[in-house]
Amino acid sequence: MRVLITGGTGFVGSRLARELLKRGALNGEPIDQLVLADQFPLPEAAADLAQDPRVQVRVGKLLEQCEAFKSERFDGVFHLASAVSGECEADFELGLRSNLDSTRALLDALRIAGHRPRLVFSSSVAVFGPDASNPMPPLVRDDTLPTPQTSYGTHKLVCEHLVADYTRKGFIDGRSARLMTVTVRPGRPNGAASSFFSGIIREPLAGQEAILPVDPSVSHPVSSPARTVQGLIAVFEATQEQMGGRAALNLPALNVKVSEMLDALEAVAGKGVRALVKQQPDPTIQRIVAGWSKGAVAARAERLGLQPEKEFADIVLQYIHDHPGAVTEQARRAAADYERGRGH
């Protein structure tokens, strides 16, 4: 089968690609070709993907790539490409173009191509937000009314409904999965307002200071990169019956306070590492984060066999194992001690 990943050279996209190539199949069908469409080429860290003969990378804006998709056959699509929350707040037109127009163009291209591919759309927990008429519950559920408080959340919600309608009409077999905040992301901070959730772990582990722009009491639903990728694949492989309808579902979340994240960082990597996190409130980020949910539950995803991490220390350890070169020798050793102590 031919599989397309939009945003395929990004962090989640390339990690998903690697997992799919390792499995070699989706839904029991061998993957013959994996097309990674992205505005950026594969980073050096993903050289393994570039060397796989099944991988084809296409660099260019998604909106412009869609024309070609109209005359191609894809059997499966993971639609991950997206401008992130901070970018969308800063540049309204960019957000609409990158998220709404591009998704519309992709869905239309697949409709016109006529092969009815299965498609997973990566929506986001950012669809939820408090409105004067709709206070947000402490934990957002699959069927919590979304009233998004950011353009990013608005676009994700709008696209969930477009995916559902193209599916109802039989143009695709689509499903939307709401990703929790994926952490720890490697590399540089990105434009997401949630970027600090990775930064406050990643930078200290590299021996660098990190800015915490919100209060440590802030609670948030997060997930590791590995569980996120696992979730996307499980949602792809589920039948519509197992999905329990066309409405979007939440992926599993570990609901955690920033203070608990920092406690876990200290437990795994030591006091000195945690001390590198400096609190420095940022009103813009505080305002955006105040509109996000404090936690999530994922009943439908659990029925697909998906579970969140048990504790945040596991997420810190996953990052250290996956990116040893980005972690100081001292922090790596502390983590090894911690794991021995836990009896791993």
Add this chain to the structure above:
Amino acid sequence: MRVLITGGTGFVGSRLARELLKRGALNGEPIDQLVLADQFPLPEAAADLAQDPRVQVRVGKLLEQCEAFKSERFDGVFHLASAVSGECEADFELGLRSNLDSTRALLDALRIAGHRPRLVFSSSVAVFGPDASNPMPPLVRDDTLPTPQTSYGTHKLVCEHLVADYTRKGFIDGRSARLMTVTVRPGRPNGAASSFFSGIIREPLAGQEAILPVDPSVSHPVSSPARTVQGLIAVFEATQEQMGGRAALNLPALNVKVSEMLDALEAVAGKGVRALVKQQPDPTIQRIVAGWSKGAVAARAERLGLQPEKEFADIVLQYIHDHPGAVTEQARRAAADYERGRGH
């Protein structure tokens, strides 16, 4: 002030225009010009509007008219233009273009013009529908989770969220009001799957047979043209605080069974008129209607002082009063007797 009504020569649009001209003001500000943008010219029945010096009619597709709006000042906008449910199911591309793309273009034109007009978007009770993960309650509320089961309902919901986000960003002062099924509509049947709700009253009153394509036990939330127009104006004149948030609100509904509609028709106009309604099931319409709500409540609209009709007979009488030329002499006389009997 300058006011724009998209879909302004249509049934609800021209009725709204007439009411605004009669009032002469919105929010206490005199209306200097009323622009009616529509793909069709004013019908002959609306010659009074054409003669009003405050009225300017612009004929053309909304998508094409939006370019000009970028350099115009509008202080108020009623965005009513829309392809209807049956059309959207029959022609997927037309629906997306007429409802999603046109709304996007209108909102962008208003954003670029930069005058931050107040805007009322006419959404619809069709945003609600049953999904496997989200059964519909017997009465849909302002905060019922919408999982639309038609393209029309999808577009309306998507545009509600776009209006909310353009409002959050300060580009417009927008609010979305979900119209109930407006009945009795005069003239010819339109492409809406709900068209029969008017047809089964209008045609018999004119002495003609009408087809009832669904079971008489079907229940549905309806509103008269007059109350609908009153609702749109009240939503325009409300402050955002009175609106109670940016999320769309339901307009008041009279929740009524088709059999009760026919009973009211008989009570007002006589047995012979009711006998002109012939049951003839239409699977396509039945399927669409099965995905609609059976009734609605409108808590937020009630707080704005809006109320539904008390009984369906009032809606039948409103039609007879407003369109005497489209009603047989016999039915008009029966209605006059009925009103006398009620002590009107």
